[in-house]
Amino acid sequence: LLAVAGSPPDGEVWIGDDAAVVAGPPTLLLAADLVVAGVHADLTLTGVDDFGWKAIAVNVSDLAAMGGRPLHALVTVAGPPGSDLDRLYAGIADAAREYACPVVGGDLANAEQLVVSVAVTGTTDGGRPVLRRGARPGDHLFVTGPLGAAAAGLRELRAAAAGPSAGAAAPLAVGANVQAHARPRALPAEGAAARRAGATAMIDVSDGLAADLGHVAEQSGVGLALGRDHIPVAPGATFAEALAGGEDYQLAFAAPDREAVAREFVTAGLAPPVRIGVCTADAAERSLDGTLWPPNLRGWEHEW
Amino acid sequence: LLAVAGSPPDGEVWIGDDAAVVAGPPTLLLAADLVVAGVHADLTLTGVDDFGWKAIAVNVSDLAAMGGRPLHALVTVAGPPGSDLDRLYAGIADAAREYACPVVGGDLANAEQLVVSVAVTGTTDGGRPVLRRGARPGDHLFVTGPLGAAAAGLRELRAAAAGPSAGAAAPLAVGANVQAHARPRALPAEGAAARRAGATAMIDVSDGLAADLGHVAEQSGVGLALGRDHIPVAPGATFAEALAGGEDYQLAFAAPDREAVAREFVTAGLAPPVRIGVCTADAAERSLDGTLWPPNLRGWEHEW
Numbered sequence: 001l002l003a004v005a006g007s008p009p010d011g012e013v014w015i016g017d018d019a020a021v022v023a024g025p026p027t028l029l030l031a032a033d034l035v036v037a038g039v040h041a042d043l044t045l046t047g048v049d050d051f052g053w054k055a056i057a058v059n060v061s062d063l064a065a066m067g068g069r070p071l072h073a074l075v076t077v078a079g080p081p082g083s084d085l086d087r088l089y090a091g092i093a094d095a096a097r098e099y100a101c102p103v104v105g106g107d108l109a110n111a112e113q114l115v116v117s118v119a120v121t122g123t124t125d126g127g128r129p130v131l132r133r134g135a136r137p138g139d140h141l142f143v144t145g146p147l148g149a150a151a152a153g154l155r156e157l158r159a160a161a162a163g164p165s166a167g168a169a170a171p172l173a174v175g176a177n178v179q180a181h182a183r184p185r186a187l188p189a190e191g192a193a194a195r196r197a198g199a200t201a202m203i204d205v206s207d208g209l210a211a212d213l214g215h216v217a218e219q220s221g222v223g224l225a226l227g228r229d230h231i232p233v234a235p236g237a238t239f240a241e242a243l244a245g246g247e248d249y250q251l252a253f254a255a256p257d258r259e260a261v262a263r264e265f266v267t268a269g270l271a272p273p274v275r276i277g278v279c280t281a282d283a284a285e286r287s288l289d290g291t292l293w294p295p296n297l298r299g300w301e302h303e304w
Numbered sequence: 305l306l307a308v309a310g311s312p313p314d315g316e317v318w319i320g321d322d323a324a325v326v327a328g329p330p331t332l333l334l335a336a337d338l339v340v341a342g343v344h345a346d347l348t349l350t351g352v353d354d355f356g357w358k359a360i361a362v363n364v365s366d367l368a369a370m371g372g373r374p375l376h377a378l379v380t381v382a383g384p385p386g387s388d389l390d391r392l393y394a395g396i397a398d399a400a401r402e403y404a405c406p407v408v409g410g411d412l413a414n415a416e417q418l419v420v421s422v423a424v425t426g427t428t429d430g431g432r433p434v435l436r437r438g439a440r441p442g443d444h445l446f447v448t449g450p451l452g453a454a455a456a457g458l459r460e461l462r463a464a465a466a467g468p469s470a471g472a473a474a475p476l477a478v479g480a481n482v483q484a485h486a487r488p489r490a491l492p493a494e495g496a497a498a499r500r501a502g503a504t505a506m507i508d509v510s511d512g513l514a515a516d517l518g519h520v521a522e523q524s525g526v527g528l529a530l531g532r533d534h535i536p537v538a539p540g541a542t543f544a545e546a547l548a549g550g551e552d553y554q555l556a557f558a559a560p561d562r563e564a565v566a567r568e569f570v571t572a573g574l575a576p577p578v579r580i581g582v583c584t585a586d587a588a589e590r591s592l593d594g595t596l597w598p599p600n601l602r603g604w605e606h607e608w
Contacts, residue, residue: 013435016523018369018508019335019426021433028328032378032423033411040413065322074336076421078382107337109344112417117380119336119423122323129325131317204322219320 008104020104022072022121029122029129031062037079037114045157048084048114050182052091055116058206060099060186061249063122065204066129067195069188070101074119078111088116099186127195135201135220135254137281142261142273144190144251147209148237151245153181156236177236184249190270194253197264202253208244210293213252214286220254223285224293226277254279312408324408326376326425333426333433335366341383341418349461352388352418354486356395359420362510364403364490365553367426369508370433371499373492374405378423382415392420403490431499439505439524439558441585446565446577448494448555451513452541455549457485460540481540488553494574498557501568506557512548514597517556518590524558527589528597530581558583 008014013021035055037043043051060070075092077085085108096103101120156178186204194202201220203212209231217224233242251273255261258275265272286293312318317325339359341347347355364374379396381389389412400407405424460482490508498506505524507516513535521528537546555577559565562579569576590597 013433017435017437018366018506019333019372019424019433021370022332022334024328024330024332024425026328028326028332028425029323030326030376030378030409030425031323032380032409032421034380034382034413034421036382036413036415039415062322066325068323072334074334074423076336076338076423078338078340078417078419078421105334105336107421109338109340111340111343111419113382113415115382115415115419115421117336117338117382117411117419117421117423119378119380119421120323121328121332121334121425129317129323131321133321202322 014102014104015106020072022104025123027124029063029066029068029124030119031059032117032119033058033062034115034117045161046182047087049087049091052088052116053095053183055118056092056095056099056101057184057186057249059118059120060101060188061204061206063120064186064188064191065202065251066124067127067191067199067202068122068124068129069192070099071121071123072104073101075103075106076117077106078109079114080112081110083114099188124195130195130199130202130253132201132203132216133219135216135222135279136256137222137279139200139254139256139279140258140275141213141224141226141277141279142253142255143205143209143232143276144187144273145271146232146234147205147248147250148241148245149177149180149234150184150247151241152234152237153177153179157181177234180248184247186249187251189268191251193264193268193270194251194255194261197255197261198257199253199255202251205248205250205252207246209252210243216252216254217283217286221283223280223282224277225280225285225287228289230274230276232274318406318408324376326408329427331428333367333370333372333428334423335363336421336423337362337366338419338421349465350486351391353391353395353398356392356420357399357487359422360396360399360403360405361488361490361553363422363424364405364492365508365510367424368490368492368495369506369555370428371431371495371503371506372426372428372433373496374403375425375427376408377405379407379410380421381410381412383418384416385414387418403492428499434499434503434506434557436505436507436520437523439520439526439583440560441526441583443504443558443560443583444562444579445517445528445530445581445583446557446559447509447513447536447580448491448577449575450536450538451509451552451554452546452549453481453484453538454488454551455545456538456541457481457483461485481538484552488551490553491555493572495555497568497572497574498555498559498565501559501565502561503557503559506555509550509552509554509556511550513556514547520556520558521587521590525587527584527586528581529584529589529591532593534578534580536578
């Protein structure tokens with residue numbers, strides 16, 4: 001991990017001692033997520049460097065969903081001897097650089113299966129973290145960008161692997177959707193803009209829009225009324241993939257003031273988020289164009 | 305993990321959102337260690353609750369070795385469906401309570417093998433963290449208590465499992481050494497006392513005294529001259545187990561002032577640490593009673 005870490009600023013100690021020593025802000029965000037080879041990524045379809053990237057990105061996305069940005073990461077790796085750790089660490093280092101989230105410590109052990117666990121600290125720079133539970137009836141619902149890209153990318157990769165040229169030397173097509181699946185992007189700038197715009201609740205779309213907005217609705221005690229034509233579908237993705245495909249890591253949030261939202265995103269140089277519906281007072285409501293939400297969508301179920 | 309977490313103080317958010325929100329001290333310690341079933345513990349000999357305990361304790365020990373104490377823990381678990389998560393979490397909760405280190409977040413996923421990764425934040429309450437690299441020639445070397453107990457306990461468990469009553473319903477003997485192996489104790493109070501006493505370098509004995517003091521010597525640029533008769537051997541352990549057996553989690557540290565060390569430990573109500581030798585100016589020296597350190601001891605080698 002030494003190679004991933006880089007050099008600490010004066011007064012800090014990173015990898016190489018029993019613990020890292022870093023500056024702590026008054027309010028700290030803490031999150032941890034793990035990725036398991038064969039469960040969270042099929043390493044016959046994407047690279048082990050992509051796997052490392054993803055381990056960092058999903059954690060940064062958790063901070064983004066609070067309106068925060070990362071400060072430091074800790075990385076533990078369990079894997080079979082012979083794992084391509086150099087390539088894994090290269091992907092971790094890519095993401096650590098991209099999100100200004102240096103890896104300051106960690107651990108490595110033998111295991112039968114590759115498991116990368118990342119913990120991150122983060123900050124909202126003095127702002128109030130945006131929880132899942134603050135949405136109110138009448139709040140507008142937004143999503144930061146098109147959905148379904150990662151699901152479509154995985155579908156494309158599987159089709160290419162099963163197709164006539166499978167196993168040939170020709171590289172698999174790497175379009176935008178494949179990239180969205182292989183190297184999902186966390187959106188801390190968008191999360192901070194939403195926070196500054198007065199977002200009352202926010203979540204990252206990791207399990208699918210339906211499932212994740214469901215968490216917001218449950219924890220906030222509000223209903224959800226979405227407009228089908230307002231949900232932005234990534235080019236090449238189906239509507240079902242947009243509504244139920246996970247791992248897009250777009251942010252979904254509730255906010256009372258549409259103009260404030262547009263203003264904060266534009267001020268930050270970001271594309272304005274898409275309004276997809278509204279929070280309602282009937283906490284049981286889950287409607288799409290006024291019709292009951294299809295109950296059989298993937299992603300609606302809670303994770304194990 | 306909800307059951308493990310308990311209730312956060314006012315203004316904090318723990319498990320149930322994208323990230324936890326906690327108060328951060330100005331200087332933060334960060335550490336992460338993982339335990340893998342079959343690698344760090346033989347779950348035919350010790351319980352999965354002990355495994356959970358150990359995952360927390362080894363991290364608290366890393367903080368103790370900086371002179372710090374834990375603030376919060378994040379726990380990720382990868383394991384086969386059917387793992388006894390209730391029992392695992394019970395052991396995690398025991399340790400979290402024991403070390404006042406609440407679990408504020410985490411993640412759970414399927415995997416072929418049980419892997420528990422823990423990340424902790426910690427603080428030295430305004431004091432300067434004790435690194436591995438500050439020891440100077442002439443500093444006394446101390447260890448906080450007897451060594452070899454965990455190695456002896458593992459030997460006892462293996463003998464009992466292989467013995468005539470193996471497989472019988474009779475419980476394995478649970479003596480002090482077995483307990484030291486199954487539920488190792490981290491020593492944050494001792495680490496803080498050593499810090500206050502002016503410790504110049506400190507490490508926890510996880511890989512064996514020889515290996516771990518070797519890290520201190522390398523990083524500090526000092527030699528080590530130990531006295532064989534001064535090294536405290538746990539009752540029932542061999543000298544080789546004391547010198548090379550890992551996972552005792554006693555603290556080994558260097559400090560210039562013997563009286564200050566005794567005073568700080570007594571003031572804190574702790575047994576005074578045992579002086580086992582001295583740091584020397586010859587950075588290559590590794591001697592025991594003036595004789596070259598045996599090179600073939602387990603624990604001398606660096607970990608993978």
